Amino acid sequence: MRRDRTHHQRDRATRRSARMLLAATLVPVALLTVLGLITLWPHDVDHQIRKDVVRTGGTTFVPGTIQSVRPVSCGETDASAGSPQAADAGAPDDHCAVLRMGVDGGPERGTLVDVTVDAVVLALSPHPGQRLQLARAQIPGEQPAYQFADFERDRPLALIAALFVLVVVLVARWRGLLALLGLGVAGAVLVLFVFPALITGAQPVLVGLVGSLAIMYVVLYCTHGFSVRTSTALLGTVFGLALAALLGWGATRWTHLTGAVSDDDYLLGQAAPHMHLTAVVMCGMIIAGLGVLNDVTITQASAVWELAEAGAGDNPRSLYRRAIRIGRDHIASTIYTIAFAWAGASLGTLLLISVYDRPLLDVARSELIAAELVSTLVGSIALVLSVPVTTAVAVAVVSQARERTTPRTVATADI
Structure with a gap:
């Protein structure tokens, strides 16, 4: 009976901590995101596209x-x-x-x-x-x-997509279905807000940050539910996105990336004269980190909670040390994931460079490769730093919940 009462008190304390976290940080950020969507929402997009360029x-x-x-x-x-x-x-x-x-x-x-x-x-x-x-x-x-x-690829694409949905739903069930719905919302935000806003010449860093935050609020809560774990992960994701936006803006200007690499880039610049091609580079750096940030922050928040439930950390410092060790392993594996994903997506370009037999340093200086390297490095920095931040927030929330539980009750229940 005392054990049940203790768990109930801990749950109530955790819910109070979650409400405090939302009220203090996430709610203001959500309001700013909605305000950004309203302010930056694009209008008259069709009139700002040169149809004679995109349609031969x-x-x-x-x-x-x-x-x-x-x-x-x-x-x-x-x-x-x-x-x-x-x-x-x-x-x-x-x-x-x-x-x-x-x-x-x-x-x-x-x-x-x-x-x-x-x-x-x-x-x-x-x-x-x-x-x-x-x-x-x-x-x-x-x-x-x-x-x-x-x-003609309609039939194979439809069958592969159907197989993907079937596998996700069969394995992850309702959680997988909610993730697919969140993915649909993310696609809608990109198509209806981010892309048109860039075409109209809106500030790319604000567009990328506001669009990414809107996606993350919906995707995280839709997929993982309204809980203190999700709120903690979302707070770490917000930090990572803000850092990626800041670093992406500075790195793009510092390395003088123009965004004009291929004929398609020049065609895009002619078709949307109000848009600067550097806007595509800056916004792309922010959006590129969405999926990986989501993965890392959710994993870290869950690791802290599971360690706390198992009694692995007697105090906040011990709990943080144990959780950050998990985070370091996750960081190492994620870095490899990012690197190999980029190599696979750019395999044709890398093979062409190999055929040209140019020095590696000359290749890295070219904008074709430099833009991808900068984007990967900026996203990796934001990802790595979001791990200790998410871990620290999760440990603070868990520790606060423990302190709100009566020490005498906890000791009796543990006995």
Whole structure:
């Protein structure tokens, strides 16, 4: 009976500590986030995009179905048709193909057209019955011309997404379903607020910080529930995001990152003239750390609570030392995760650099690599420092809850 009364008193003390934490820190931050969303919410976005840049005049995309595949030599051209001729038996290994396509949309729906593809597309073994995306170019006074645009991926993408949802729900159940809902909210915030706000020329650091905070408030509480653990993790996440925003702003200016690396970057700058390309770099550094910060702070908060429940820490200092040892292991594994994730996402670029055989220092100086390195390092610094902060807050809350429990009752219950 006394043990039950002790647990009840501890639960009440923990709830009081959670309310104090929310009132003192998280509620003001939430109010500032809502105010930021209202103030920075973008308007008239369509009028600030140059449609003539993003939409090539006379070019549309239509679906098509392969009727036949005819191998040809890439080096020989039929002057009358403007396409490679059929390859001889002894032709060199520069294989291309002419695809006879049935047009499934647009004004020429139901007609047949020939589309030439190179060896890169041919290596994926296009076959009759397969659906592709065709680019239809219409020049006034001339017949429309068709080119290969891309493979049709709707069905495999839908099946892979369905498999992902099924696995998450089967393993994590309601918690997994709530995480998926939170992921949907995160996507909505990015599409409806962050991207349009950047296009209209809003301050990128504020946009990234406000959007990230809005996402984290919804995702953490939706996935992990309203509890003091979640509040503690959220407070550590807020610290990490604020630090990432500050470091990202300073690092971008210090290293003179322009955001203009590829042709797509220049196209983006022309299509959205009110947006500075450096805004994409700054905001990207903040958003890049969302998932990892969430993982680390939740894990640290849970570690402190579990250690306290198991009686592993007799005093706050001992509890902090035990929890931070777990945090150090988590930091080490997360750093590897970030590094390998970046290497995997940039594998094509890294291979191209390897082919060029340039010195490593010269490669690191180039903006193509420097921007990714700075983003990774800034996110890692914010992540590492958020671990001791989250741990300290969690230990303080747990210790406060212990102190609010009557010492005599605790001693009796322990006996």
